[in-house]
Amino acid sequence: MRIQRRTGPFWDGVTGRAPMPPAAATLGFEFLDADPDAGWIEVAFAATDAFTNPMGEVLGGFLAAMLFDTVGPALLATLDPDEFQTTLEFKSSFLRPARPGRLIGHGRVVHRDGQLAFLDATLADVAGILATATATARVTRNP
Amino acid sequence: MRIQRRTGPFWDGVTGRAPMPPAAATLGFEFLDADPDAGWIEVAFAATDAFTNPMGEVLGGFLAAMLFDTVGPALLATLDPDEFQTTLEFKSSFLRPARPGRLIGHGRVVHRDGQLAFLDATLADVAGILATATATARVTRNP
Numbered sequence: 001m002r003i004q005r006r007t008g009p010f011w012d013g014v015t016g017r018a019p020m021p022p023a024a025a026t027l028g029f030e031f032l033d034a035d036p037d038a039g040w041i042e043v044a045f046a047a048t049d050a051f052t053n054p055m056g057e058v059l060g061g062f063l064a065a066m067l068f069d070t071v072g073p074a075l076l077a078t079l080d081p082d083e084f085q086t087t088l089e090f091k092s093s094f095l096r097p098a099r100p101g102r103l104i105g106h107g108r109v110v111h112r113d114g115q116l117a118f119l120d121a122t123l124a125d126v127a128g129i130l131a132t133a134t135a136t137a138r139v140t141r142n143p
Numbered sequence: 144m145r146i147q148r149r150t151g152p153f154w155d156g157v158t159g160r161a162p163m164p165p166a167a168a169t170l171g172f173e174f175l176d177a178d179p180d181a182g183w184i185e186v187a188f189a190a191t192d193a194f195t196n197p198m199g200e201v202l203g204g205f206l207a208a209m210l211f212d213t214v215g216p217a218l219l220a221t222l223d224p225d226e227f228q229t230t231l232e233f234k235s236s237f238l239r240p241a242r243p244g245r246l247i248g249h250g251r252v253v254h255r256d257g258q259l260a261f262l263d264a265t266l267a268d269v270a271g272i273l274a275t276a277t278a279t280a281r282v283t284r285n286p
Binding site for chain 2: 009013021022023024025026027049050051052053054055058059060061062064065066067068069072084086087088089090091092093094
């Protein structure tokens with residue numbers, strides 16, 4: 001209910017009114033839920049064999065890409081339709097190895113200070129958290 | 144010359160004696176050069192349209208994945224054949240937008256202290272550096 005009235009390119013993409021961005025499609029991105037007023041989002045990813053290292057584990061770089069595509073949407077969900085965001089920096093920690101499968105991302109806007117936003121996220125499988133991230137982003141207005 | 148005598152799974156992968164890891168193939172990874180004694184590596188990636196955001200720029204998450212797959216090989220290139228590495232944490236900064244195309248990664252082992260290794264990397268297009276990264280990794284010995 002809380003997202004039905006939302007409009008703009010981000011909501012068009014996650015609700016299927018517009019094609020999903022290519023990078024999100026490559027990561028198997030799926031929008032699950034969000035509360036923009038509270039500043040959180042829940043998304044899912046499909047980690048495939050194409051993302052694995054020689055041990056059959058998902059390369060940390062792809063876990064990072066998924067976390068990146070969790071903090072970004074957490075912020076995008078809170079923006080006006082003519083605003084966009086640029087991630088300035090991004091840090092992730094890898095708690096345990098991940099196998100291919102469905103992974104769940106929880107993203108959060110921790111603090112907003114004018115153009116700057118401080119974000120964090122976790123990425124989990126059914127057994128719990130695999131990796132965490134923090135990021136700093138800048139909100140821009142489309143010309 | 145300096146890498147011809149190197150053996151092990153990493154060198155088998157980058158020299159074509161063994162299949163490239165799936166994650167590396169997905170990123171269009173290509174080994175260019177390395178000096179394991181000096182602790183640096185040069186690699187290339189093929190950023191495709193599949194990695195782009197709605198503005199046609201390469202999603203920062205995929206730049207992060209490429210930087211991750213630069214710091215890792217920088218360390219792997221210095222290891223014994225029965226050693227492997229786990230990345231503990233990884234931080235990247237995004238200097239300017241990237242378009243699909245060939246991107247060049249320079250990775251470096253900044254410092255090695257027993258099991259721990261401190262790494263950094265840059266990712267560039269023809270116009271210069273797009274993004275930078277630092278990482279901390281732990282070297283493990285295969286059983």
